[in-house]
Amino acid sequence: xxxxxxxxxxxxxxxxxxxxxxxxxxGRDEQAMLVSLTGIVLVLMMLIKEIGxxxxxxxxxxxx
Amino acid sequence: xxxxxxxxxxxxxCALLVKEAGGARFAVLLxxxxxxxxxxxxxxxxxxxxxFLSGLSENTLFSESFRLSMKALSVGLLASFTADxxxxxxxxxxxxxxxxxxxxxxLLLSLPTVSRLLTICTELVGG
Numbered sequence: 532x533x534x535x536x537x538x539x540x541x542x543x544x545x546x547x548x549x550x551x552x553x554x555x556x557x558g559r560d561e562q563a564m565l566v567s568l569t570g571i572v573l574v575l576m577m578l579i580k581e582i583g584x585x586x587x588x589x590x591x592x593x594x595x
Numbered sequence: 596x597x598x599x600x601x602x603x604x605x606x607x608x609c610a611l612l613v614k615e616a617g618g619a620r621f622a623v624l625l626x627x628x629x630x631x632x633x634x635x636x637x638x639x640x641x642x643x644x645x646x647f648l649s650g651l652s653e654n655t656l657f658s659e660s661f662r663l664s665m666k667a668l669s670v671g672l673l674a675s676f677t678a679d680x681x682x683x684x685x686x687x688x689x690x691x692x693x694x695x696x697x698x699x700x701x702l703l704l705s706l707p708t709v710s711r712l713l714t715i716c717t718e719l720v721g722g
Contacts (some may be wrong), residue, residue: 533632534602534605536628536632537602537605537606537609537625537628537629537632538605538609540609540621540624540625540628541609541610541612541613541621541625543621544613544616544618544621544622544624544625545612545613545616545618545621547618547621548613548616548617548618548621549616551617552617570621571620571621571624574621574624574625574628575624577628578624578627578628578631581628581631581632581635582631582680584635585631585634585635585638585676586673588635588638588639588642589638589669589672589673591642592638592641592642592645592669593645593665593666593668593669594662594665594666
């Protein structure tokens with residue numbers, strides 16, 4: 532059970548949120564949007580990797 | 596079990612923190628990820644049980660039925676999990692449609708067994 536992964540995602544979320552707020556306040560909205568998108572893509576990649584492992588596990592157990 | 600409870604609590608707290616900081620989308624993704632992480636060790640353990648039961652039913656009358664019921668169970672499990680994930684990410688309609696497809700799939704899987712059962716009943720009745 533990977534506790535580190537949850538903390539990693541939470542850390543990425545906090546970092547991206549804070550960065551976006553700083554960039555928005557500085558008037559750089561496009562960069563804030565790009566940072567936000569990058570953060571979401573990063574987290575999605577982690578999520579999809581785990582979902583893939585889950586589906587592979589189901590496939591091997593139930594013999595699809 | 597303690598580990599699971601601790602992990603759930605940790606996830607809830609992290610999600611709350613991230614939400615407070617203004618990253619609601621990340622909180623949703625975090626919850627979805629933790630759901631996946633809960634299921635992975637459970638499936639590993641269940642795999643041993645499934646292998647044991649499969650071995651038991653190997654040379655009996657029930658091997659075919661057992662295989663079918665395992666498949667139906669896996670379809671239900673997959674669909675339920677994925678539909679919940681879709682709902683969590685805000686796509687409730689997609690989840691509903693997926694569950695409908697899973698029900699149809701399970702029905703199709705069970706059709707040969709039902710057909711065989713009806714044939715046996717007909718033979719027993721003498722028709």
